[in-house]
Amino acid sequence: MGRHAQRLDGIGSTIFAEMSSLAVRTGSVNLGQGFPDEDGPEAVLEAAVEALRGGRNQYPPGHGTPELLDAVVAHQRRHYGLELDRTQVVATTGATEAIAGALLGLVEPGDEVIVLEPYYDSYVAMIQIAGGVRKPVTLRAPQFRLDLDELAAAVTDRTRLILLNTPHNPTGTVLTRAELEGVAALAVEHDLLVVSDEVYEHLVFGVEHVPIATLPGMFERTVTISSAGKTFSVTGWKIGWASGPAELVAAVEGAKNWLSYASGGPLQPAVAVALDEHDAFHQRLARDLAVKRDRLHDGLASVGLTPFRPDGTYFITADVSAAGYEDGRAFCLALPELAGVVAIPSQVFYDDREAGRHLVRWAFCKKMTVIDEAVSRLQQADLVG
Numbered sequence: 001m002g003r004h005a006q007r008l009d010g011i012g013s014t015i016f017a018e019m020s021s022l023a024v025r026t027g028s029v030n031l032g033q034g035f036p037d038e039d040g041p042e043a044v045l046e047a048a049v050e051a052l053r054g055g056r057n058q059y060p061p062g063h064g065t066p067e068l069l070d071a072v073v074a075h076q077r078r079h080y081g082l083e084l085d086r087t088q089v090v091a092t093t094g095a096t097e098a099i100a101g102a103l104l105g106l107v108e109p110g111d112e113v114i115v116l117e118p119y120y121d122s123y124v125a126m127i128q129i130a131g132g133v134r135k136p137v138t139l140r141a142p143q144f145r146l147d148l149d150e151l152a153a154a155v156t157d158r159t160r161l162i163l164l165n166t167p168h169n170p171t172g173t174v175l176t177r178a179e180l181e182g183v184a185a186l187a188v189e190h191d192l193l194v195v196s197d198e199v200y201e202h203l204v205f206g207v208e209h210v211p212i213a214t215l216p217g218m219f220e221r222t223v224t225i226s227s228a229g230k231t232f233s234v235t236g237w238k239i240g241w242a243s244g245p246a247e248l249v250a251a252v253e254g255a256k257n258w259l260s261y262a263s264g265g266p267l268q269p270a271v272a273v274a275l276d277e278h279d280a281f282h283q284r285l286a287r288d289l290a291v292k293r294d295r296l297h298d299g300l301a302s303v304g305l306t307p308f309r310p311d312g313t314y315f316i317t318a319d320v321s322a323a324g325y326e327d328g329r330a331f332c333l334a335l336p337e338l339a340g341v342v343a344i345p346s347q348v349f350y351d352d353r354e355a356g357r358h359l360v361r362w363a364f365c366k367k368m369t370v371i372d373e374a375v376s377r378l379q380q381a382d383l384v385g
Helices: 015-026 042-053 066-080 094-106 121-129 148-154 177-190 246-256 268-277 279-302 328-339 368-380
Strands: 089-093 112-117 133-138 159-165 193-197 222-227 239-243 306-308 315-319 359-363
Touching (some): 015 328, 042 268, 066 239, 066 268, 089 094, 089 246, 094 121, 094 159, 094 222, 094 239, 094 246, 112 121, 121 133, 177 193, 222 246, 239 246, 279 306, 279 315, 279 368, 328 359
Parallel strands (some): 193 222
Antiparallel strands (some): 089 239, 222 239, 306 315
8 A cells, every 4th residue: 555645646746846857967958947047126135134134034924914915905906906905815835825725725525626728737736635626628729718618618516616827827828808708707607716826917928917806796706816926036935825805815824824824924024015116027027028938939930849929927838749749748858968958848737638748838037148048059959859
């Protein structure tokens, strides 16, 4: 008999750790794991230093520090017109814990959870640990749009929750208002909850990000999740939050209390400074990322791959079949030796492995010199499989 709980069967280790380790071992340019190689605003870093030196080093309130809660409330009002109070926000150890808390706090064993695939891998793990049943709806290449008929067909009398992610990792799709209105109509009709992962909310390129909680009938049934990591380039801080109606936020916190209780005591007030005072940072970041997106897109196209230009996030998906690879994982495992570059095989984010078997995700949240080096290596390599 195995020594681990059956609820962990099939989950395994994250692909990001595997491929980042491969990058280190081979000295490759890492365009796999999505972390920036430049820090966030200097004033925000200094606010964290000030908090460290000012004695903010013990447990913060489990619900979150007052500064952070107030900053999230102000952010949601300023950007989206959502009116919240402190009882409707909970601080978490990154968006990952917010997702875990939402699924553990809202899903009963046997409940069906609709998730868009390809999906961030923690969704799969936490649905399984919560005892839920995963029901994927596929965003299909090359457009990666949400098929509302397919979504409607996935709803059954056992459906409890729709887990959204927009802007979407890994495809870079930003769900349109019309698509979200379709999701909202289904949620209202079937009295479903929605958990909306919006960590890339400010990293969009010429399109509108619409929080589904702003649509009629949706605030009262939606948990909205975000974090400082992507918006302010501090992914290692792991400061996130969930917001929504107090009853749902309390369910998230009820689970979160037994995962970490509290974290990031001196970092939460620094994130509050970021949210309150540094919109210009993520606005500039989005402009810079659009340039990097285009540079990497054109570089991938120049070596015979078929990249799909994203509307948000900092990832590009590319079809590698034109280079003779029908299996993205085989391509990614060969790539460090062929070119000294690491990327992520998208098939690990699909139940429908055939839909993602030939797709590979590349991160462009790097210095332009790093992107240029990766493209140069790819151009010098013989990628034909």
